[in-house]
Amino acid sequence: MTPTLVGRIQTRLFLLATVGLGWTILISPILVQQDGSVGRVYAITISAVFLTAVFGVGWELLYHALQQYRWEKDWPILYSLVVAFPEGFLVWISVLVIFFGSPPPFLVFWFHFLSTWSLVWLVAVGPIKVLLPRWRYQGGRIVEK
Amino acid sequence: MTADRSGELTPQLIETGTWSDELVSRTLPIVDVPFVSIGGGLGSLAAVDLLRIAGLRTDDIRVVTTIDRPHQTYRLLAENSQIPVEERIRSDASSTIDNIWGFPSYATREAMSAKGLANKIAPLRHVLVEPVLDDYYTPTAGQVYSSVDAEANRIGWNKMLLKGVVRMVRRRVGGGYFTVYTPKAGQDPTHGGTKRVAVRSRHVHIAVGYPGVRFLPDLQKYRKTHKDFSRVVNAYENHDYVYEELRRRPSTVMVRGSGIVASRILVRLLDDREKRGANTTVIHLFRNYVREPQGDRATFRRDGRNGFAYQGFNYPKAAWGGQLKEQLESLDGDARKDLIGRLGGTNTPHRRAWDDQLERGRHGGWYRQFEGQVQSVAPGQDQTVQTTVADRAGRTIQLEANFIVDATGLESDISEHRVLADLLDYGGAGRNPLGRLDVEPSFEVRGTRSEPGRMYASGSIALGGYYAGVDSFLGLQYAALRIHDDLASAGFGTRLGSMRSVKEWWRWMRQQPVP
CATH class of the missing domain: 3.50.50.60 (FAD/NAD(P)-binding domain)
Structure with missing residues (x-):
């Protein structure tokens, strides 16, 4: 994938709002622990998706800046996979602050975050091109110019 | 005057830039078809594949060509330049010339058809870590040829062929074009034993490849x-x-x-x-x-040593669909020529x-x-x-x-090709800053419009336009998409949308023929 800045942001928001949110809605009830409620898990997981989207705009600015130092001006798919860790860490810290007093279970958060990330990544490296046949030629834009 | 239909190109035809039906029908039998692609190689395949997937029927399209299979010329040049079928070509995993979506990629398909777990994992591992921990993954020439054959069969390629040598394309009075060609012996579509046939079409696409090779x-x-x-x-x-x-x-x-x-x-x-x-x-x-690495800025520096300048493909990847593509689209004249030169070159x-x-x-x-x-x-x-x-x-x-x-890979001037030379002389076409055919961002050849007809060019002959990687699988597919979009906006066919795209992709996955 060879994203432009606008394309990066659009693709992230689009995929989080569709694949990311869809997966979250599906998976959250399974993550309920003995003493918790579905409502509380949804509060945690949906906050995580929302924060990934919001912080993501900032992260994309950073990635775009780093991309300028690559001759190919591309963004290897390996990079899009491993940045899950720094991004996830920031979201984790933020969730801990938001839910101060009753911190979300570590496993619940990370299982949800990493599974959502992987699914979004998988869609971005292939299937999205089927749905949007012009996407790969316009730097990841969802809304055409 | 009576019509002899002998197929003679009269001096009057040769000297007239725009032909009337009456003038042509005096000596040439006429065949009608809405869309003609000239060349029959991978450029024609890319364009016709997309148009077929977008909904055009085989009756809407004719491909005038001298070759039997779309990869024939490519393969000849590849084998001459020492790329046998088992060798890996220089092309990206998702630049799948037989699949307009780039998914599943050549790497995924190689994994699917490989025997043994290790052989299945190897191509997937390769694309996952490229180009960071390994060189770029590239498909074998053999995989490209067999998948091109399959796609050609799937879209009814042979039904669309007119075998013969194209002599010229001229504009038609009242719109559209005439493509004059000499049918291969025994393959005259009018069955009249004529020397030449004029194909009357609304639109024309030219993808004739390299005009020829050139020596230092x-x-x-x-x-x-x-x-x-x-x-x-x-x-x-x-x-x-x-x-x-x-x-x-x-x-x-x-x-x-x-x-x-x-x-x-x-x-x-x-x-x-x-x-x-x-x-x-x-x-x-x-x-x-x-x-040493080339370029005076950290943000514009290409790897280089031991005599060679290194990059994965003939241009940086972003020239096909990222920020460099956008940058190039905004440039004209010498600025465009200069950027293409700095991104490409040897x-x-x-x-x-x-x-x-x-x-x-x-x-x-x-x-x-x-x-x-x-x-x-x-x-x-x-x-x-x-x-x-x-x-x-x-x-x-x-x-x-x-x-x-x-092994400098020099190409001849476009005027070495008879059809292109005629187009420059009589068709209103001009040259871009690199001396090739001047095309719009939609790949329409500037100056050749014949309302409601349009003429397009893709491949090496259009190098120097708003898109650098024209002479590549993905470049041919990009051109095909732009041509289709432009034609659809002019009322020819329906623009390929998400619904149809998904449906057709599923048809491709099952390797079902396109109706």
Whole structure:
């Protein structure tokens, strides 16, 4: 994938709002622990998706800046996979602050975050091109110019 | 005047830029079809594939061509330049010329069809870590050919073929175009035994590929002066006898050029030495020897060393669909020419195995590099060819070789192609800053509009336009998409949307024929 800045942001928001949110809605009830409620898990997981989207705009600015130092001006798919860790860490810290007093279970958060990330990544490296046949030629834009 | 339909091109036809139906029908039988693609190679395949997937029927399209299969010319050039079917070409995993979506990629399909877990994982691991922990993944030539054959069959390629040689395309009074061609013997679609046929269409697409190969001027001069066509050869032309001769007796070969074509020739020469018993010494002559990364800014610097400039494909990846593509689209004239030059130029992909092989050759003394400007090429002693070179210090060196391979990959001027020359003379077409056909961002050939008809060009003949990678699988597919979008906006066909795209992709996955 060879994203432009606008394309990066659009693709992230689009995929989080569709694949990311869809997966979250599906998976959250399974993550309920003995003493918790579905409502509380949804509060945690949906906050995580929302924060990934919001912080993501900032992260994309950073990635775009780093991309300028690559001759190919591309963004290897390996990079899009491993940045899950720094991004996830920031979201984790933020969730801990938001839910101060009753911190979300570590496993619940990370299982949800990493599974959502992987699914979004998988869609971005292939299937999205089927749905949007012009996407790969316009730097990841969802809304055409 | 009575119509003789003999297929004669009368002087009046030749001298008239825009033809009326009446004028044409005096001597030429007319065949009607809405869309004509001229060429029949991978450029035509890409365009026709997309149009078929977007909903056009085989009856709407004709492909005028001299070749039987869309990969035929590509394969000929690949094999001449030493890429056999089992070798990996220089193309991205998702630049799938047989699949408009780029998914599943060549790597995924290689994994699916491989036997054994390790062989299944290898291509997937490769695309996952490219180009960070490994060189770029690239598909084998054989995979490309067999998948092109499958796609051609799926879209009814053979039903759309008109076999023959195109002579010219002229605009029609009242709109659209006439494509005049000489049918192959026994394949005249009018069954009248005519010499030529005029195909009357609303739209025309031209994808005729390279107008021809060209030699370096000094080598061209040597060949012409000394009538020696066997010792100085072009990498794109068949020169297998050279390798046969090299295996028979110890010889020296000079390779000119340092791009991908040169890399292929070097691999063949050194493989023959290392694996097939040839006792060949390779002299590699560089005009511009790359010692270090190129570019004066950290944000615009290409890897380079040992003489070569390295990049994965013939342009940086973002030229096909990222920020460099957007940048190029915004430029015109010399600024565009300049950027294309800086992104492209002479370069080759970095491959670890190639690097190691050259290193072994350097150590062993059978691969020797020289840098300099050629002063003259003349016959030497014992049936050799002697090249006189001025090196960087201004000293003169004499290099003797039994063969010289021109691997610079130079292409002829577009006017060497009869159809393009006619288009420049009579069709209103012009040249872009690189001297090729001037096209719009939609790949419409500027100056050739014949309302409601439009003429498009894709491939190497359109290099120098708003898109750098025109002469590549993905570039041909991008051109196809732009052409389709432009045609749809003019009311020809329906723009390919998400619903149809998904439906057609699923049809592709099941390898069902396109109706």
